[in-house]
Amino acid sequence: MISSDYVLELSNVFYSGQVEPGSCMQRLLGSIKTGVILKDVSMKVHSGEVLAVLGSKGSGKKALLDVISRRVQGPTRGQILLNNHPMNLSLFQQRCGYVTHKCDLIPGLTVEQNLYYTPTKLTGYLKKSKVKQVMADLALSQVANRCTENLTQSEYRRLMIGIQLIKDPVILLLDEPTWDLDPLNTYLVVSILSNASKKYGTAIILTMEKPRSDVFPFLERVLYLCLGDVVYTGGTRQMLEYFTAIGFPCPQLENPLMYYLCLSTVDRRSRERFVESNHQIAALVEKFKIEGGAYRKGSITGPNHNLDGGLGHGNKVPLLLGRPGAWQVGWTIYSRLLVATLSIQKAGLLRLFLRLFFVPLFFFVLWLFYRDMQMFQHTFVTRTGLVLNCLCGAYFLGILNSIFLYPVFRTRYFQESQEGLYGGALFLITYNLVSIPFSFVSVAAASAILYPLIGSFDDPSQYLYFALVLWACYIFAEQQTMAILMVVKSHLSAAIFSIYITCICITLSSGILRSIKGLQQWLYYLTYATQVRYASAFLNRQTFLIPELLETLPYDLKHNCTNMNLIETAASSSSGFCRYSNGQEFLVERYSRDKTDVIFSDGILDFDMNIGITFAFALGMVVFNLFLYLIPLPAFVKAKFRE
Structure with missing residues (x-):
């Protein structure tokens, strides 16, 4: 249910972080290689809209989601506002959700149990009703009693989405929700997300590396990234108009999403193509900075601010609704275990x-x-x-x-x-x-x-x-x-x-x-x-x-250590037989260094x-x-x- 219109705005966002994998020792010593990952990113998305962040591997798609969710560690500057309130970690955790590319759910729990035992402020009948509603919206009702380890990849991804939707987020981020899914399930997941965004009034931002043409109608907005630069951001249908206006019309019978993604990707097949595509993308980035303002639909501009700060200005944020109490969360986690x-x-x-x-x-x-x-x-x-x-x-x-x-x-x-x-x-x-x-x-x-x-x-x-x-x-x-x-x-x-x-x-x-x-x-x-x-x-x-x-124990049924003659006793002792006269002597040998403190109350x-x-x-x-x-x-x- 849409209670109000939420607007997430990014303006002139820069982010510097790790650009190459580093070893554990390099990370501890702080010697990992860093660089600028996001460069002057501006965008806007409203509640009830789906925005797709498109780009090849290494373009900065996941980094953008991490910056919005406040999970990055490197220096960040720019503005991220939710209804004109600066987005900080507390605000994101309480009012937004993030579906990561990989999520390890607990084996042995059914789909319904995974949803029900997610900590939220809802309890009892209200929570059960919400769980049933989310399962119906995500086409999971028919597998409600199936364990997570028995789900298909598509069902598992939808369950991951449901665990976030159960918390009623106003902004939902998804990292590659259609990765490795077949065309039918890709269409199903994106259509379900589109319907959920309209029904719950949630602004959805998802990343995709290989968008198909059949998901085009479900995307209200797109953002093309190339090595952290914005090639285009704005309405999906206005995208065709913009690229046609700057001399790159989409050929007939081509997938426009994929066509412009290829246009925004560096060609590494040869040195000449790499240099040529690099110059072309740099020109597209500069072109959009000059002529793309109208397509952003009035994105905010203003001075940069450090994103690590709090809400600032003493503003009281109505978006903060509080979290479930520690006892309620503890009982939910205990019940789940x-x-x-x-x-x-x-x-x-x-x-x-x-x-x-x-x-x-x-x-x-x-x-x-x-x-x-x-x-x-x-x-x-x-x-x-x-x-x-x-x-x-x-x-x-x-x-x-x-x-x-x-x-x-x-x-x-x-x-x-x-x-x-x-x-x-x-x-x-x-x-x-x-x-x-x-x-x-x-x-x-x-x-x-x-x-x-x-x-x-x-x-x-x-x-x-x-x-x-x-x-x-x-x-x-x-x-x-x-x-x-x-x-x-x-x-x-x-x-x-x-x-x-x-x-x-x-x-x-x-x-x-x-x-x-x-x-x-x-x-x-x-x-x-x-x-x-x-x-x-x-x-x-x-x-x-x-x-x-x-008492002294015999060696066996035929030999009694106490009654053996001296020769037998000596022979037995040299062979290790009849070594201990009783249990106390055994303990003295194993534990005492001076044979005086073993049996006393203050001894070992x-x-x-x-x-x-x-x-x-x-x-x-x-x-x-x-x-x-x-x-x-x-x-x-x-x-x-x-x-």
Whole structure:
């Protein structure tokens, strides 16, 4: 519904930015190559109109959209006004929309769910009605219950448009919405955009590299760009009149959009053609500056202003309508995460398996290997392996779960954060509210499978402590991997880095693969800064300080270490048999440097200290991630997740 007439005006806009891809180090050092990308761009578009920005690759089409949306980082000057109010980031985020060329929607959600769980001020019945209306307008009603991963390319593009239309933007920018679509779907998408612009009173600006003739009737305005210069901007039908007047009439049976696009493109097939076409385009640019004023339909002129400023002049902007509250946005994001996890679709079932059944399945396999443990001397080695596998299972499965589950939600967050919908802390809180309860149920069930091999359910508190320590390790591994995934896009690279760090900690600090007392002094003290030290000490205490292991164990059914004669005892000892008289002696060898502090309340195996510090590490990693997501990242780091 058209509530009023909106006018977006650009006047004398210049933009300088990166003109060539640069490496990560070049970007950090600021040594990337920059240049002028947009040169003196002026245009106007009204509500209910569709404006096509046409140009070859590198002409500045996307840069123009980024300048309007306030997403550029380089210096910009000129005027961008929406109803005579300077366009700043807050104004754009609240009243405009941007459909990027690539958008990663969450697998497992249906078309209707993707639209419904987009944060807006609408709630309840009004939002459901709006969703149904948008689906009907975009010809998506027949696939409302189809998951995003099962959509065709055209349906996926229309869904991306719908996610922006659900917010009722007055200006909608679209970067190559018809890219790689067949002629029929190209016509469908452009016609739908034209109808939506009329119905909702939205001014639509879209970029196209190869416009077809059948979309000509749907375009009220066009803007031709060549290397940042304006060759023509104005009414589509007036375009024919203008180019005919300056001596370039469109031949009959030619596509006028494509004909004048070729006229505005540098010919690089040979040096001579390059020079000739360059001179011709420069002449066209100068010609339009002199004679094109009437075709712009009264575009604004005036002194340049820095676009980085606010609204200025103390003007109260009626266009600002406010944003949905943090609680409303948080509930929407939480509901979306929960629905995606509990979805009965393939992607949802996979998430549910990873969250609930992956860890119990691994621990069940461990139980199959360790179920026949007997109380002989070899049980010290076997139980050490069991503790090691429990720790590795908690850490490595936590890492793998984060690698498989987190990236799709992370990428969606980075894309939505550009729209000002919510911040990193809110996203991380909602993600943890979904992830942590599932991980507790999963680890508790897994612990119930293995705990009977270590202790007895006669004392439920001991089982609970066993499960809680493994849960804390699982959470720590998840959060550590999520912190890495914040700056590393590659899932494989993040997994390798996180696993490498964890392997080092387990090797040095667990006391299982290598005795702690054998470490160098600086490594010994370094182990105090790892969670593995405390978790492993707790699990080993719970495993080896049980009544059955406080007495000397026989070597096997035929050999009793306490009754063997001296020759047998000496031979057995030299071979490593009957090495430990009891579990306490084993722990002294693995953890104590002076054999005096292991069994005391303030020693390395202190019960309360180990369980407390293990959870302190997990909680500290959660809090660290919250602060990490509040720190502004370099634009090039965030950009690789958005596009």
